[in-house]
Amino acid sequence: MGQARSAVRFALALSKPNRLKHRKDFNGVYQRGLRRNSAHLTLRALHYSKLSKQSPELEKLLESPPSQIGISISKKVSKRAVIRNRIKRQIRSALRHLLPRLASGWKLVIIVRPQAVECDYFQFLQELEQLLISAEVLNGD
């Protein structure tokens, strides 16, 4: 019952609690996070435990919050907002499929590289899966 319930929660993906929002969060991930590259995407990841070293007791109390994900796409990828938005949506949609298998307590930033303009949905899905496995964020199956 409990499992089903958490699955439902994860299926909601990328609703407000699962989004990375503030500039501070992004900067933290950039400075101290892992880095994994693929042909069209770059993944930066930071686990929650590394973020709050100073107060481990407090962390235990909170348990690990759901993972938060941010997508970064530069104007260098494409000048046109329509294309940038489409890529963001496709990545978001792909992440939704992967989310049930995602470990909690991570902060992830996915950076889109300029070569990604010509990719379609399934390529994104595949690349994201590989990236997340290599960063050990994905629980495997």
Place this chain on the structure above:
RNA sequence: AGAGUCAGCGCAGGCAGUUGCGGACGGUGGAAUCUCCAUCCGUCUGAGGAAAGUCCGGACUCCCGAAAGACCAAACCUGCUGGGUAACGCCCAGUGCGAGCGAUCGUGAGGAUAGUGCCACAGAAAGAUACCGCCCACGAGAGGGAUAAAACCUUUUCUUCGGUAAGGGUGCAAAGGUGCGGUAAGAGCGCACCAGCAGCAUCGAGAGGUGCUGGCUCGGUAAACCCCGGUUGGGAGCAAGGUCAAGGAACAAGGGUUGGUCUUUUUCCUGUUCUGUGUGAUGGCGGUAGACGACUGCCGCCAUAGAGAGCCGCUUGAGGUAUUUGGUAACAAAUGUCCCAGAUAGAUAACUGCCCUUUGAGUGCAUUGCACUUAGAGAACAGAACCCGGCUUAUGUCUGGCUCUUCUC
């Protein structure tokens, strides 16, 4: 049929399924009983004609105390006329000029006799001059005719003083053009036509149109300075700005203004006196070269606490839509009706099927064509960020009018 041109208060793929996002409302759960937060459930709703470029004009907000007015200054690609509009550099109708066989299109279209500047090279000269040339006169020389010899007649060369602007050459441009007359040679010197200017008459609301007459003519450039008319407080822009420590009354004097000077009204600040309520907050004071809501120190408040956070601004508006009336039209008025995105690392997506368009192949009816099956391709430009009115640029498709050409009847 082809080519072209204009208009469209024309459209912006549709349907179904699975998963999923923003907003509003209602229910539900938890803190708690003012409310706040959030999982889940239900209902409704969710990008554009250009949302774009940010090129103009507003609305709104704050700062320079405010508002109104006069003169000067300054700024303005504001610039044919009349109208529309909240306003505009926009729109509508018209005039002139230019382009096109035409439908139609383009137009920065005030002033060059207010002044100044510039017009490279070339050329004599680029605000009107005279290089070559043409011509007259005087003088000198030479040849010829004639003569006894001169005078004289004639041809030609040169100098000087004049006349001339037809011709030559230069140039984007040379002082109205063409023709005839005229003259020593020439010239609007005269005449005819054309172009331009002025005056008068007439039509028009006006820009202008038409006609007549006249004297005879005056380079281009104002998207060079400028002159004239017209318009305008200046600056910043929703990252504007707001989020409570009061309010009221009386007195007298001084001070505060937008590029400058001034006038009128109002208001604020400072001082004194009186009256008198309420509250615990994004509070107060300092430092970081200045400042705040950044960072930071101290004090204060709170059950506790965060920070480029939250909330307001933020969507009812010069709104959409239907009808009627006025107007050639842009547009305006009246009445009815509707509420139609409000995100903030920024919501509309992903996948599948069918319909749609088109191409190839096959089959049937069958001369073009139509129907069915199958395979492939295609569906543009492009994403609200405070909101409106335009302009410009990008772009798929549909409908209708008109023009020209060709063919057939």
Place this chain on the structure above:
RNA sequence: GCAGAGAUGGUGUAACGGCAGCACAAAGGUCUCCAAAGCCUUUUGUCCGGGUUCAAAUCCUGGUCUCUGCG
């Protein structure tokens, strides 16, 4: 989102509306045993349309691209 600046050979920069210069680089030659440096020569350009003007890198106008600032 808002505001501002700019674009000249391969690179960095000049230029009253009148022939687009300069330096470095590149290529060729000379010098040298071979190079470098020096010397001589050559090639390559006004971001793209439209307009004003006799004439536009320059003035006006529509786009494209690049860069910068902003609680």
